[in-house]
Amino acid sequence: MDDVIKPFGDGFVTALAPEFVLVIGLFTLMIVPNLGDAKFRIPLTQVRIPWLFGGKRGTLDSDPRLPGIFASLFFVMAFILAAVSFIGGMETKTIASGTNELLKVDEFSRLFELIFYGALALASIASIDRLPATSRKDRSVSGLYNNRRQVDFYILLITCGLGMSVVALAQDLFLLFIGLELASFSTYVLVAFMKETKEGSEAGMKYFIVGSVASGVGLYGLSLLYLWSGSLQFEELTAHFNATGMDPLPLTALGMLLVGFGFKVSAAPFHFAAPDAYAGAPGPVAGVLATASKAMGIVGLLRILLVVAAPEGMEDSTTVWLIALAVLSVITMTWGNIAALGSTNPKRMLAYSSVAHAGYMLAAITAIGALNWDAAHADTSRTAALAVVTALMFHLVVLVCFKLGAFLVLSLLESENGGHTLESLGGLVKREPFLAVAMFIFMMSLAGVPPLAGFLSKLLVIMGIVKAALIESTASGNVTFSEIHWVWYLALIMVINSAISVFYYLRVGLVMFFNEPEEGREGPLPRGTSVRLAIVACVASTIYFGVGAGQLIALCESAANALLGVR
Amino acid sequence: MTTGIDWISIPLVGLPLISSIVLLIFIGNMSAAAREKLGPSIRMVSLIVSFIMLGVTTMMFFGQMDNMGDWATLNFGSFNFEHRYEWIEALGIHWSVGMDALSFPMVWLTTFLLPITIVATWNEKNASVYFPLILMMGGALIGVFVALDLFMFYVFWELTLIPMFFLILKWGGKDRKYASQKFFIYTFTASVVMLLGLVTMYFLQPESSGPLFGTWTGRTFDIPTLISHSQAANANGMWFLGESMQKVLFVMLMIGFLVKLPSVPFHTWLPDAHVQAPTGGSMLLAGVMLKMGAYGMFRLPLAMFPHAAEFFQFWLLALGMVSLVWGAVVCLGQTNLKKMVAYSSVSHMGVILIGIATMQPLGWAAALFMMFAHGIISPMLFAVCGAFKHHYHSMEIGAMRGMAKHSPWLATSMMFAWMASLGLPLLAGFVAELMMFLALWHFLAAENWSVFWMVGPAFVLAITAAYYLWSMQRTIFEGGDETQPPASLHGEPVPDIADSEKISMVIMAAFTILFGVMPWIALDMMNGWTVAFFEQLLIPILNGGV
Structure with a gap:
C-alpha cells in the first residue's frame, strides 16, 4: 500500500529529495556569489569578526560563470536523484495532511520531473557561456551588476524547476495551480531576460499579458469547480464528476481550465504569444518553454481531462470534451504547420512547429475520449488509453532531446548579433560542420524521419490513435471501413500535417548546406564549450532513443500506468 | 530460423552503414585541405567495402554459404539467412532479416552497382563525403530489401531518402535545391500515408502472444507472420480484415509504392530529381531505388491483400x-x-x-x-x-x-x-x-x-x-x-x-x-x-x- 507521509514528518525529505536539492541550490546561489572578505565590527570595540557577506569578493566567487556551474550541478543532482528512485521499483509515496492528499510521488510525477530537470539542466549548462558577462577583472559597478544578472537568471531557472515539479506532484488542483504560477512567473522574467534587445522586452511583455489572462481564466474555472464540489482534491472531483458530470457549471469550469492549460501547451487559438515569446527569449529559455513548460501544461491537461473528467466514469460513455478537443487539435496542428511554412525567423518557425506538436498531442488525448468503456470493451479500452498516454510521455521525453537541441544551436547563432532570420543559418556547414549536422538531425527528428527519436514518438502517437479508433472493430475481426471510429481521421490529418511540416524542416537543412554565410558571419562561431556539450548530449539521445527505445518505452508505460491506475 | 553467421546484418547492412558513418564522423573534424588530401584513400576504402559486399552476395548466389537453400526452389514464406533480434519488445518490433528469391536479385543488384557507381564517378569532387554517402545509400537500400519486419522496412525505406537528398543537394545540377526538396517531400508524403496504412493493419490483425508479438500490444510487425495470417484469413472467399478495410489499406499502401515506382500521376518528382542528381546518384536512384516500389508491392499488398489486388x-x-x-x-x-x-x-x-x-x-x-x-x-x-x-x-x-x-x-x-x-x-x-x-x-x-x-x-x-x-x-x-x-x-x-x-x-x-x-x-x-x-x-x- 502507498506510504502516507505527513508534511515535514518522517520520510518527507527523502521522498522529496530532488526538490530539496533545488531549494538548497536556490540558497547556495544567493549566498556563494556574495561571499567576500567583509568584517563586522562589534560596536564600541575595535574587534572585527569576519562576516563574509559583501566586501571584496575573491577571484573564484566573482567568476560570472560560477552561478551557472552551481545551478547546472544542482539540476544534474536533482535529475540523478529522481532517476535513482526508479531503480528497483518505485515506491509510491503520498504526502497528505489529514485526509487531504497534497503531493504524490510515483512513476508519473518522477518521469515528469526527469523531463523538467533534464531540460533545465541542459538549458542551464548551455547558458554558462552565453549570458552577458563582463570580464572578471572589471570591478566597476556596471561590470559587477552584469555579473550579478547571472545569479538572477539561474535563480529563476531553479524556481521554474520547483514550480514544475509541484505541478507534476500535485494531487490537489489548487496546489497544481500554485506550482503552475510559480513556474510561469519565472518564465515571464526569463523570456524578457535579454533586456538589451528590444525583442526581449516585447516578448516578455506579450507573454506575461497573455499568460496572466489565461491563468486568470483558468483560476476562475478553478473557483467555479470549488463552488460546485466544495473540494479541489482530484479524488473528490473525480467522484463528483462521475455523479453529476454533465452539469453546466463544471462544464464551464472545465472549458476555462482548458484555456489556462491550453496556453501552456500553446494550443491554438491560445498560441498567439508563443511565437513572439520564443523569438524574443534567449535560445535556451525558448527551449525550456517548448519542452518543459509544455510538458507542464500536458500534466495539467492529463489530470483534468483523464483523471477528473475521466471518460471512464461517464454513464452514457460519451466524453464531454471529445468534440471540443478534436476540433482544437485539428486547428492547432494545421494552423501551426501552415504558419510555420511562412515564417522566416527560425525561432518563430520552431515555435509554430511546437504548436503543431501540441496539436498532435491533443489529438492523442482526444483518442482516449473516443474509447468505449462499457463492460465488453473496458479492458481493451484500458490498454488503448495506456498506449496513448505512454506515447504522450515518450513524445515529451524525446522532445527535450531534439527541440531543445535545436534551440541551443540557434542560441549560438543569436549570440553573434541577433540571428533572427533563416539566412543567419546560411553556410553553417562550412563554418562548423558538427553544428550543421546536429541541427539537421534535430530537424529530421522533428519531421519524424526514421531512425531518429522523433519518428518513434510520432509513430507511437499514431499507433495510439489508431488503436483507440479500432478497439470496437478488432473485437469482431471483420471490419468495414465506415465502422471505424472517426478519430482514425485525426491520425490521417496528423500524417498529412507531418508531411507538410517536412517542407519547413527541410528548408533549414537547405539553408545550412546550400546558402553562403550571411555577411558578417563568415568566421567561426562564438566559442562556448558548454553549449556544445549540451548539443552533443541532445544529438546522442536523439539517436539513441530512436534506435534503442525499449527501456524508455517501458519507463513511460509504468508512468502511464501510475496515472491511469489512480482511478 | 537459421543459425550461424548473420551474413545479411553484418556485411550487407551493418558494414556499409557503419563504415560510412565512421568515415563521415572522421572527416567532419578535419580542415578542408586535409579532407581534400584524404579523398583518394576514402574512395579506396569505400571501393573495398563495396567489393566485400559484392563478394558476399556473389557467394550467396553460387550457394557457397552454410545453411542455405537453393534460391530457385525455396518455399514461399521461407527465407535464407534468416536472423532475428529483439528490438522494441513492447510493440513486437524486431531486427529481422532474411532473403528469398524476390529480394536476393535486388540485393545482388545493389551490391553490383555500388562498386560500379564508385568506379564510374571516380573523379567526383569532394570525394571524402561523396563516397561514404554512396555507401550509406547502398546499406539503406539493402536494408529495405532484406527487412522482414514492417517497422524495420519503414525505417530503411525512409533512411534511403537522406543520403539521396544530400547527393542531389551537394553534387547536383543548377536547380538542385528545388529538385532535392521536391524529391524528399513527394516521397515522404507518400510514405507517411503508407505508414498510417501499416499501423492500421498492425492493429487490425488478431491479437496473440508469443515471441514475435508485442508484450503490450499483442501484435506483430513480423512480415512472414502477417503474410501467413492473411493467407489463412483470405482463404475460402473471405477477405483478410474485411472487404472495405482491405481495399482501403491496399490503396494506402499502394500510394506509397506507386509514388516510389513511380507510376504516372505521381511521377513528376522523378525527372527533376534525375536531371539534377549527380551521375552516381542517378545510377543508384534509377538502378535500385525505383525498384523499392515494385519490391514493396510484391512483398506486402499483393501478398496480404490479393482480393483487393484483384479488385x-x-x-x-x-x-x-x-x-x-x-x-x-x-x-x-x-x-x-x-x-x-x-x-x-x-x-x-x-x-x-x-x-x-x-x-x-x-x-x-x-x-x-x-x-x-x-x-x-x-x-x-x-x-x-x-x-x-x-x-x-x-x-x-x-x-x-x-x-x-x-x-x-x-x-x-x-x-x-x-x-x-x-x-x-x-x-x-x-x-x-x-x-x-x-x-x-x-x-x-x-x-x-x-x-x-x-x-x-x-x-x-x-x-x-x-x-x-x-x-x-x-x-x-x-x-x-x-x-x-x-x-x-x-x-x-x-x-x-x-x-x-x-x-x-x-x-x-x-x-x-x-x-x-x-x-x-x-x-x-x-x-x-x-x-x-x-x-x-x-x-x-x-x-x-x-
Whole structure:
C-alpha cells in the first residue's frame, strides 16, 4: 500500500529529495556569489569578526560563470536523484495532511520531473557561456551588476524547476495551480531576460499579458469547480464528476481550465504569444518553454481531462470534451504547420512547429475520449488509453532531446548579433560542420524521419490513435471501413500535417548546406564549450532513443500506468 | 530460423552503414585541405567495402554459404539467412532479416552497382563525403530489401531518402535545391500515408502472444507472420480484415509504392530529381531505388491483400498502360538527354506495373526480370549522360554532333546502352519486354478483355525506338560540322571518357549481354519464387471461394 507521509514528518525529505536539492541550490546561489572578505565590527570595540557577506569578493566567487556551474550541478543532482528512485521499483509515496492528499510521488510525477530537470539542466549548462558577462577583472559597478544578472537568471531557472515539479506532484488542483504560477512567473522574467534587445522586452511583455489572462481564466474555472464540489482534491472531483458530470457549471469550469492549460501547451487559438515569446527569449529559455513548460501544461491537461473528467466514469460513455478537443487539435496542428511554412525567423518557425506538436498531442488525448468503456470493451479500452498516454510521455521525453537541441544551436547563432532570420543559418556547414549536422538531425527528428527519436514518438502517437479508433472493430475481426471510429481521421490529418511540416524542416537543412554565410558571419562561431556539450548530449539521445527505445518505452508505460491506475 | 553467421546484418547492412558513418564522423573534424588530401584513400576504402559486399552476395548466389537453400526452389514464406533480434519488445518490433528469391536479385543488384557507381564517378569532387554517402545509400537500400519486419522496412525505406537528398543537394545540377526538396517531400508524403496504412493493419490483425508479438500490444510487425495470417484469413472467399478495410489499406499502401515506382500521376518528382542528381546518384536512384516500389508491392499488398489486388486489377493495368505510353510520348519531346532517360524510366516502370496487373506467373516473372534488367541498363544510360555532362558540359540533344568521331568510346557506350534500353534482342531488356507481352496476351485472352489493350504497348515499341534512335542520331552521328568540337567546350580539346568510366561501362555492357543471352541465370529463381507464390498463396485464395 502507498506510504502516507505527513508534511515535514518522517520520510518527507527523502521522498522529496530532488526538490530539496533545488531549494538548497536556490540558497547556495544567493549566498556563494556574495561571499567576500567583509568584517563586522562589534560596536564600541575595535574587534572585527569576519562576516563574509559583501566586501571584496575573491577571484573564484566573482567568476560570472560560477552561478551557472552551481545551478547546472544542482539540476544534474536533482535529475540523478529522481532517476535513482526508479531503480528497483518505485515506491509510491503520498504526502497528505489529514485526509487531504497534497503531493504524490510515483512513476508519473518522477518521469515528469526527469523531463523538467533534464531540460533545465541542459538549458542551464548551455547558458554558462552565453549570458552577458563582463570580464572578471572589471570591478566597476556596471561590470559587477552584469555579473550579478547571472545569479538572477539561474535563480529563476531553479524556481521554474520547483514550480514544475509541484505541478507534476500535485494531487490537489489548487496546489497544481500554485506550482503552475510559480513556474510561469519565472518564465515571464526569463523570456524578457535579454533586456538589451528590444525583442526581449516585447516578448516578455506579450507573454506575461497573455499568460496572466489565461491563468486568470483558468483560476476562475478553478473557483467555479470549488463552488460546485466544495473540494479541489482530484479524488473528490473525480467522484463528483462521475455523479453529476454533465452539469453546466463544471462544464464551464472545465472549458476555462482548458484555456489556462491550453496556453501552456500553446494550443491554438491560445498560441498567439508563443511565437513572439520564443523569438524574443534567449535560445535556451525558448527551449525550456517548448519542452518543459509544455510538458507542464500536458500534466495539467492529463489530470483534468483523464483523471477528473475521466471518460471512464461517464454513464452514457460519451466524453464531454471529445468534440471540443478534436476540433482544437485539428486547428492547432494545421494552423501551426501552415504558419510555420511562412515564417522566416527560425525561432518563430520552431515555435509554430511546437504548436503543431501540441496539436498532435491533443489529438492523442482526444483518442482516449473516443474509447468505449462499457463492460465488453473496458479492458481493451484500458490498454488503448495506456498506449496513448505512454506515447504522450515518450513524445515529451524525446522532445527535450531534439527541440531543445535545436534551440541551443540557434542560441549560438543569436549570440553573434541577433540571428533572427533563416539566412543567419546560411553556410553553417562550412563554418562548423558538427553544428550543421546536429541541427539537421534535430530537424529530421522533428519531421519524424526514421531512425531518429522523433519518428518513434510520432509513430507511437499514431499507433495510439489508431488503436483507440479500432478497439470496437478488432473485437469482431471483420471490419468495414465506415465502422471505424472517426478519430482514425485525426491520425490521417496528423500524417498529412507531418508531411507538410517536412517542407519547413527541410528548408533549414537547405539553408545550412546550400546558402553562403550571411555577411558578417563568415568566421567561426562564438566559442562556448558548454553549449556544445549540451548539443552533443541532445544529438546522442536523439539517436539513441530512436534506435534503442525499449527501456524508455517501458519507463513511460509504468508512468502511464501510475496515472491511469489512480482511478 | 537459421543459425550461424548473420551474413545479411553484418556485411550487407551493418558494414556499409557503419563504415560510412565512421568515415563521415572522421572527416567532419578535419580542415578542408586535409579532407581534400584524404579523398583518394576514402574512395579506396569505400571501393573495398563495396567489393566485400559484392563478394558476399556473389557467394550467396553460387550457394557457397552454410545453411542455405537453393534460391530457385525455396518455399514461399521461407527465407535464407534468416536472423532475428529483439528490438522494441513492447510493440513486437524486431531486427529481422532474411532473403528469398524476390529480394536476393535486388540485393545482388545493389551490391553490383555500388562498386560500379564508385568506379564510374571516380573523379567526383569532394570525394571524402561523396563516397561514404554512396555507401550509406547502398546499406539503406539493402536494408529495405532484406527487412522482414514492417517497422524495420519503414525505417530503411525512409533512411534511403537522406543520403539521396544530400547527393542531389551537394553534387547536383543548377536547380538542385528545388529538385532535392521536391524529391524528399513527394516521397515522404507518400510514405507517411503508407505508414498510417501499416499501423492500421498492425492493429487490425488478431491479437496473440508469443515471441514475435508485442508484450503490450499483442501484435506483430513480423512480415512472414502477417503474410501467413492473411493467407489463412483470405482463404475460402473471405477477405483478410474485411472487404472495405482491405481495399482501403491496399490503396494506402499502394500510394506509397506507386509514388516510389513511380507510376504516372505521381511521377513528376522523378525527372527533376534525375536531371539534377549527380551521375552516381542517378545510377543508384534509377538502378535500385525505383525498384523499392515494385519490391514493396510484391512483398506486402499483393501478398496480404490479393482480393483487393484483384479488385483493383483494372486500375493497376490502366496505370501501367498510361505510364508506359505517357512516359514514352513525353520522351519524344525532350531536348535534355538525361530528362529523356528519366522519362524512359517511367515508361519502363509502366512495364513492371502491367506485368503485376496481369496477375499471371509469367507477367510477374517479367516484372521481376524487368526490375533486374532495368537495374543494370538504366545505370549505364545515366553513366553515359553523366559522361556527356562531365566531358562536354552539356546534355542538350543536338548541341553535340558527330561525337562518334571525337570520342568513339562514349559513342559506343551510348549506342549499346540505348539499344539495350529499347529492347534489342539478346540484351537483357528484351527478355523482360517479350515476357510482358506474352503475359499480357495470355491475360487478355484468358479474361476475354478487349484486344485493344495491346495497342498501347505495341505503339510504345515504335515510339521507344523512335526517341532512342533519334536522340542517338542527333548526338553521336551526322549533322553539324563534324570537324568542329561542340560549342559547349569553348574551344577546349575534345576528350573521350576516362579509363574508370570505360571499365564501368564495359562491365555493365557485359552483364547486359550475359543476362540477355542467358536470362535463366536470374530468371530461374524469379520463376521459382513466382510459381511458389501463385501455387501456395494466390491460386488457393483467388479460386477458393468463387
